[in-house]
Amino acid sequence: MSSLFARLAKAKSRLLGTAPQEIAVPFELACDCGHRVTGIRRTSYQLATCSACHNSVYVLPVNVYPATRRVKSDVVDGPLVSKFSTVVRELLMGDSPAAEVASTVARPATPSEPSVPAYAAESPADSEPTGRKRRRRDTDGREAAVPTSDQNSSTGVPGPLVVPLARKSFGTRLRRIFSPTRLLALAGIAVLVSTGWWTVHQRQTEQARKNWRSEMDRAEDALKRRDLVTLYDSLLAAVKAAHTLKRSDTDVRIAESLLQQTEAVQKLSSLDLVSLMAAAVLEDGRTLDSSKANDVCSSLSGQYMVFEAALRPGEPNQNAARLDFPLVINNQPVRILVDSAILTQYAQANPALPLLFTARLSTCTPPSGPDSEWLIVLDGTTCSLITTEFHAFQLGFGGKMIPDISATVQRQGKFLRTRNVGRSNSPAEDKSAGVATVQRKAAE
Numbered sequence: 001m002s003s004l005f006a007r008l009a010k011a012k013s014r015l016l017g018t019a020p021q022e023i024a025v026p027f028e029l030a031c032d033c034g035h036r037v038t039g040i041r042r043t044s045y046q047l048a049t050c051s052a053c054h055n056s057v058y059v060l061p062v063n064v065y066p067a068t069r070r071v072k073s074d075v076v077d078g079p080l081v082s083k084f085s086t087v088v089r090e091l092l093m094g095d096s097p098a099a100e101v102a103s104t105v106a107r108p109a110t111p112s113e114p115s116v117p118a119y120a121a122e123s124p125a126d127s128e129p130t131g132r133k134r135r136r137r138d139t140d141g142r143e144a145a146v147p148t149s150d151q152n153s154s155t156g157v158p159g160p161l162v163v164p165l166a167r168k169s170f171g172t173r174l175r176r177i178f179s180p181t182r183l184l185a186l187a188g189i190a191v192l193v194s195t196g197w198w199t200v201h202q203r204q205t206e207q208a209r210k211n212w213r214s215e216m217d218r219a220e221d222a223l224k225r226r227d228l229v230t231l232y233d234s235l236l237a238a239v240k241a242a243h244t245l246k247r248s249d250t251d252v253r254i255a256e257s258l259l260q261q262t263e264a265v266q267k268l269s270s271l272d273l274v275s276l277m278a279a280a281v282l283e284d285g286r287t288l289d290s291s292k293a294n295d296v297c298s299s300l301s302g303q304y305m306v307f308e309a310a311l312r313p314g315e316p317n318q319n320a321a322r323l324d325f326p327l328v329i330n331n332q333p334v335r336i337l338v339d340s341a342i343l344t345q346y347a348q349a350n351p352a353l354p355l356l357f358t359a360r361l362s363t364c365t366p367p368s369g370p371d372s373e374w375l376i377v378l379d380g381t382t383c384s385l386i387t388t389e390f391h392a393f394q395l396g397f398g399g400k401m402i403p404d405i406s407a408t409v410q411r412q413g414k415f416l417r418t419r420n421v422g423r424s425n426s427p428a429e430d431k432s433a434g435v436a437t438v439q440r441k442a443a444e
Contacts, residue, residue: 004185010074011087019074020062029057208244211237216255226390228262235259250417257416260384264358265394269303276300277329277374280366286330293366300364300376306386306395307336308356308408311347320377321347333373340380346415356392356408359383387413 013022025041027048035052039059047056066077076083215238222230239259242252276299280292310324320337321344327334343355360382365375386392389409397405 004181007091011091014074014076015083015087017075019076020064023074025062025074027059029059031055031057204244208241211241212245215241219255219258223388223390228265228394232259232262232266235262250419253419254387254416257384257387260382261358261386261388261391264304264306264382264384265391267304268358268395269305271299271303273300273305274327274329277334281330286370288330288332288367288370290366297364297366300361302360304358304360304382306356306358306397308354308397309336310352310354311338311343313347329374332367332370334376335373336376336378338378338380338383340378340383342385342419343380343383345419346385346412349415350411353411354404354408356386356397356405356412357383358386358395385412385416387416 010019010023013019020043027037027039027041029037029048031037031050031053032055033050033053035050037048037050037057039046039048041059041062044061046059046061048059049056063071063073064075065073066075067073076086078086215234218234219231219238222228222234235255235258238255239252242255276296280289280296281287282289307323307325312322312324320339323336323338325334325336338359340359343357346355359378359380361376362379363375363377367373386395386397386409389406392398392405392409
C-alpha cells in the first residue's frame with residue numbers, strides 16, 4: 001500500500017511540475033580509489049566525500065530538463081494532456097526501464113578503442129577541478145556495455161551500438177495492471193465509499209423521520225391558532241421529509257393536500273373573472289373588443305382562483321371534464337375544462353354534488369365570434385379540494401354565510417382520508433395519528 005501511495009505522490013509531482021524538488025534521485029559514482037560514492041542529488045551541486053579515501057567528488061544537481069534519448073529524467077514536458085497521459089500510462093504499466101529510454105544509440109568507435117566508462121569519455125570542459133585532483137562529472141543514466149555485431153568485428157568497420165528493446169508480453173502487462181495490491185486498494189476504496197454513503201443515508205433518514213413527526217405536530221398547533229404562515233412552513237418541511245423517506249401513504253397525501261390548499265390561499269388572485277370579461281365589450285354592449293379580450297386572457301393566465309361547482313363528464317374524445325358553471329357574459333357562455341384525477345374520483349363517488357376546490361388557470365381563449373364562447377382550461381396538477389373550514393374561510397366561504405360549505409368541507413375531507421384505503425403504511429414510518437388529528441381539529 002505504501003508503494004502505491006509513493007507512486008501516486010510521484011505521479012502528482014510530475015503532473016504539477018514539482019518533480020525536481022519532491023522526487024528523490026539517487027546517485028552512485030566511482031571514486032579514483034575504486035570505492036563507490038552514493039547519495040541523493042540536491043537541487044544544486046554538491047561535493048560528496050568518499051568514505052574510503054576522503055576525497056571530494058563533484059555531483060551534479062537534479063536534472064530539471066525533460067528526458068532525452070540518452071538521459072532519463074522525471075520531468076515531463078509537453079501540454080497538460082500529454083503530461084496526464086504519460087503519468088497515467090506509467091501508473092498502469094509501471095516505470096519503463098533505463099534500457100527503453102533510448103531505442104538506438106549511435107556512437108563512433110574503432111575496434112582498438114578500449115571500453116571506457118561514460119564519465120571518463122566526457123570532454124575536459126565537462127570536468128571541473130576541485131582541490132588537488134581533477135573531479136569528473138557523472139551522468140544520470142547507467143552505461144551498459146553492448147557488444148557490436150560479429151560482422152562489424154570481423155571486418156573492422158565501426159557500427160552503431162544497438163540497445164535491444166525488452167518487449168513485455170500481454171500477460172505481464174495484465175498482471176501489472178491487475179496486481180493484487182491494486183485490487184486490494186480498489187476493494188478497500190469501494191468498501192470505504194459504500195460505508196460512507198450508507199452512514200450518510202441512515203443519518204438523513206433518521207433526521208427525516210424526526211422532522212416528519214415534529215413538523216406535523218407544529219402544523220396541528222398552527223391550524224388551531226389559525227396561523228397561516230407557520231402552517232405553510234411546517235407543512236412544506238413535513239412534505240419534504242416524507243419525500244426523503246419515499247412515503248406515499250394516506251397521511252402524506254393529506255399533508256400534500258393541506259400544503260396545496262395553504263399555497264392556494266396565499267396565491268389567491270384578487271381579480272374578478274366576471275368583471276374582467278364584461279369589460280372586454282365595446283360601448284354598444286354587444287360587440288367584443290378583441291384587443292381587450294386578449295388582454296383579459298393574458299392577465300388571467302397563471303392566476304389561482306377558487307371554484308364551487310359540480311363536475312360533468314367530458315366528451316368521449318376528450319379527457320378533460322367540464323365544470324357545471326352556468327356563467328354567461330354578454331350572451332357569450334364561459335366554459336371551464338379541467339383534467340384532474342382527484343376531482344374526477346370525487347365526482348364519481350359523489351355525483352351531482354358540488355366541489356369546492358382551488359386551481360391555477362392554465363390557458364384562457366377569448367371568443368372568436370358572436371356565437372362562440374370563452375374557454376378556460378385549469379391546470380389539473382394544481383387542483384386541491386378544500387378540506388378544512390379554516391381554508392374555506394380564508395378563501396371567502398364563511399360557514400354562517402354559506403351553510404352548505406361546512407358539509408361540503410367535511411365530505412371532501414372524509415373522501416381524501418378514505419381514498420386508496422387498500423394501500424398499507426410502513427410500521428416504522430406510521431404517523432397517522434398526527435395527520436388524522438389535523439383533519440379532525442380543522443373540522444371543529
